[in-house]
Amino acid sequence: MKKIIIADHIVKTFGEGDEQRNVLDGMSVEITESEFVAVMGPSGSGKSTLMFALSGMDGVNSGKVVFDGRDLTAIGENELSDLRRTEMGFVFQQPTMLKNLNILDNIILPSMRGNSKNAPQILEKARALMKRVGIEELEKRDITQVSGGQLQRAGICRALTNSPKIIFGDEPTGSLNSKSAQEIMDIFSEINADGTAVLLVTHDAKVAARTERILFMRDGKIVSELKLPKFDGMDMDDRIGKITVKMLEIGI
Numbered sequence: 747m748k749k750i751i752i753a754d755h756i757v758k759t760f761g762e763g764d765e766q767r768n769v770l771d772g773m774s775v776e777i778t779e780s781e782f783v784a785v786m787g788p789s790g791s792g793k794s795t796l797m798f799a800l801s802g803m804d805g806v807n808s809g810k811v812v813f814d815g816r817d818l819t820a821i822g823e824n825e826l827s828d829l830r831r832t833e834m835g836f837v838f839q840q841p842t843m844l845k846n847l848n849i850l851d852n853i854i855l856p857s858m859r860g861n862s863k864n865a866p867q868i869l870e871k872a873r874a875l876m877k878r879v880g881i882e883e884l885e886k887r888d889i890t891q892v893s894g895g896q897l898q899r900a901g902i903c904r905a906l907t908n909s910p911k912i913i914f915g916d917e918p919t920g921s922l923n924s925k926s927a928q929e930i931m932d933i934f935s936e937i938n939a940d941g942t943a944v945l946l947v948t949h950d951a952k953v954a955a956r957t958e959r960i961l962f963m964r965d966g967k968i969v970s971e972l973k974l975p976k977f978d979g980m981d982m983d984d985r986i987g988k989i990t991v992k993m994l995e996i997g998i
């Protein structure tokens with residue numbers, strides 16, 4: 747299978763002088779096309795920093811990140827931001843949306859930038875996605891007039907409107923109740939089943955248990971990983987058990 751991301755001995759340093767610290771400590775990782783991956787680890791172990799490095803949202807001090815054949819450490823900021831906009835999707839714990847735009851306009855805004863000639867197709871895609879995640883009735887609503895789960899669904903539609911090759915999620919279910927979290931994970935599973943790679947940073951074993959490879963981080967390194975078969979909707983307890991045992995084994 748083709749590798750969509752190859753990160754080779756990446757180092758990311760924060761702080762200066764005595765405070766200087768390698769938050770990513772020369773780590774390497776590869777993500778395959780259409781993989782469903784979770785990154786777990788204690789607070790401060792570098793999970794979000796890794797996600798920022800793999801997506802080119804933040805640079806690295808040394809090492810290389812190759813995304814679909816392009817070296818993110820060697821291309822300019824404009825090319826990088828185009829690449830992020832067109833080939834990657836991002837979902838955060840709290841979707842940042844503009845208060846003066848309705849849900850639909852928030853969803854299409856990033857895809858429209860520099861691409862207004864494709865407005866009809868973008869609109870069509872956005873509406874199809876909204877239907878798929880069950881928020882088609884909400885397109886005219888203000889972002890303050892929907893629930894957290896509905897807003898997160900809108901965030902996922904926004905991330906998918908450009909048909910990215912990978913979705914990065916940083917604690918995407920972190921602010922949702924367990925029913926909404928479950929529904930959002932169903933959506934991520936479907937997106938992945940359609941062939942989009944999904945990489946989720948999470949503290950939640952229930953979220954990680956839906957994926958097929960879990961990377962465990964500590965002190966800026968991947969210290970272990972766990973592979974799981976595709977989730978069949980039945981074996982949740984067993985998967986959570988395996989993750990818990992692994993975490994105990996490696997002491998995180």
Ligand SMILES: Nc1ncnc2c1ncn2[C@@H]1O[C@H](COP(=O)(O)OP(=O)(O)OP(=O)(O)O)[C@@H](O)[C@H]1O
Nearest residue numbers: 760761769787788789790791792793794795796949
């Ligand atoms: N811009 C920054 N400047 C200085 N230090 C930073 C910066 N961003 C992150 N750090 C530090 O790097 C370390 C790793 O942060 P990161 O957010 O990647 O951890 P994490 O594993 O995602 O943690 P959490 O689970 O709490 O979100 C932390 O000690 C954090 O304080």
